[in-house]
Amino acid sequence: MRRGEESFYVDPLTLEPLTLAEEEIREGNEVVSGVLASPSGHRFAIRQGVPDLVYPFELPAIDRQALQQYEERADAYDRYLPLTFSTYGEDEQTVRNAMVDKLELRPGAIVLETGAGTGRDSEIIARRLGAEGRLYIQDLAPSFLAKNIERLRGVATRVEPALANGYYLPFAENSFDACFHFGGINAFGDIRRAFAEMARVTKPGGKVVVGDESMPPWLRDTEFGRILMNSNPEFVYPLPLEKLPVEARKTRLEWIIGGVFYVIDFVVGVGEPPADLDFPIPGMRGGTHRTRYYGQLEGVTPEAKRLAAAARAATGKSMHQWLDDVVREAARRDLGHGD
Ligand SMILES: C[S@@+](CC[C@H](N)C(=O)[O-])C[C@H]1O[C@@H](n2cnc3c(N)ncnc32)[C@H](O)[C@@H]1O
Numbered sequence: 484m485r486r487g488e489e490s491f492y493v494d495p496l497t498l499e500p501l502t503l504a505e506e507e508i509r510e511g512n513e514v515v516s517g518v519l520a521s522p523s524g525h526r527f528a529i530r531q532g533v534p535d536l537v538y539p540f541e542l543p544a545i546d547r548q549a550l551q552q553y554e555e556r557a558d559a560y561d562r563y564l565p566l567t568f569s570t571y572g573e574d575e576q577t578v579r580n581a582m583v584d585k586l587e588l589r590p591g592a593i594v595l596e597t598g599a600g601t602g603r604d605s606e607i608i609a610r611r612l613g614a615e616g617r618l619y620i621q622d623l624a625p626s627f628l629a630k631n632i633e634r635l636r637g638v639a640t641r642v643e644p645a646l647a648n649g650y651y652l653p654f655a656e657n658s659f660d661a662c663f664h665f666g667g668i669n670a671f672g673d674i675r676r677a678f679a680e681m682a683r684v685t686k687p688g689g690k691v692v693v694g695d696e697s698m699p700p701w702l703r704d705t706e707f708g709r710i711l712m713n714s715n716p717e718f719v720y721p722l723p724l725e726k727l728p729v730e731a732r733k734t735r736l737e738w739i740i741g742g743v744f745y746v747i748d749f750v751v752g753v754g755e756p757p758a759d760l761d762f763p764i765p766g767m768r769g770g771t772h773r774t775r776y777y778g779q780l781e782g783v784t785p786e787a788k789r790l791a792a793a794a795r796a797a798t799g800k801s802m803h804q805w806l807d808d809v810v811r812e813a814a815r816r817d818l819g820h821g822d
Pocket of ligand 1: 546549550553597598599600601602603604621622623624627647648649650664665666667668670671672
């Protein structure tokens with residue numbers, strides 16, 4: 484970890500700033516070992532220059548299992564991964580470059596990649612960022628991250644690796660120009676939180692791009708779908724659309740790699756989408772979107788409803804205006820508030 488970099492990280496639970504505490508050993512500008520501490524007393528070790536910011540300290544069973552599986556597969560991963568693409572006659576570099584295109588990067592950008600694995604996308608992203616850019620590569624599995632660090636050694640871009648959980652990101656909000664994840668999110672212990680975290684740490688207007696396996700619904704009951712889902716249960720994972728954050732704007736979904744992986748990309752907005760919910764809606768019903776939602780009263784008898792419709796028509800008002808006037812007048816009378 485580069486000296487001074489500690490100020491960019493935060494406690495992944497409390498989001499408090501971290502400071503370097505104890506035992507830091509510096510080689511030139513590198514902190515090769517030490518401890519990052521937060522005011523709450525959480526401590527995160529730095530080993531061989533890599534901060535371990537994984538939270539929760541005791542991972543849920545699903546993440547412990549994933550971590551163990553990935554750690555066992557680290558050596559074979561790069562050997563067999565090309566099959567994921569060649570099965571469908573796809574060129575891995577073309578596919579990965581197209582995914583990275585969706586980040587709409589410019590040189591000099593600051594980018595986070597979670598679940599970065601052995602760096603097959605990281606090296607493409609790093610190339611796009613140039614010497615002025617910064618790429619934060621994170622993974623839960625130390626042996627995957629080690630291979631990634633090795634792969635990216637020598638790239639012009641400044642690369643900052645850390646062990647971290649993709650759904651507890653150790654960064655303040657609005658830290659990144661863009662955020663990328665491919666291949667692991669389906670099995671994260673909290674997918675909704677992972678999306679929310681990516682939106683939180685990405686600046687408004689920045690892109691989030693996320694992909695993973697999911698057999699599309701229209702292929703699940705085909706021979707193609709059944710054979711693949713039987714071989715690889717990862718294809719059974721549902722599309723996580725309902726887990727996207729409310730900040731997602733201009734959201735797009737594409738099916739890639741033989742049409743059995745999804746890629747979702749969106750622009751990060753602020754809060755819920757903006758809309759004018761208060762303009763008077765022309766027409767017989769009238770009111771506004773907001774009064775229609777918040778202004779509902781108990782139902783009336785069919786006879787009272789028929790009379791109200793006739794009276795409204797006679798006055799030429801919208802139903803909203805007629806009701807509002809009638810209710811106010813009756814309320815004032817019954818509350819004894821004379822005009
Ligand atoms: C299938 S690999 C994909 C790696 C890389 N993105 C690629 O496309 O080759 C999934 C990666 O997600 C990581 N991972 C799994 N669960 C994670 C979590 N909760 N937080 C961060 N990374 C996680 C794994 O260690 C592994 O490196």
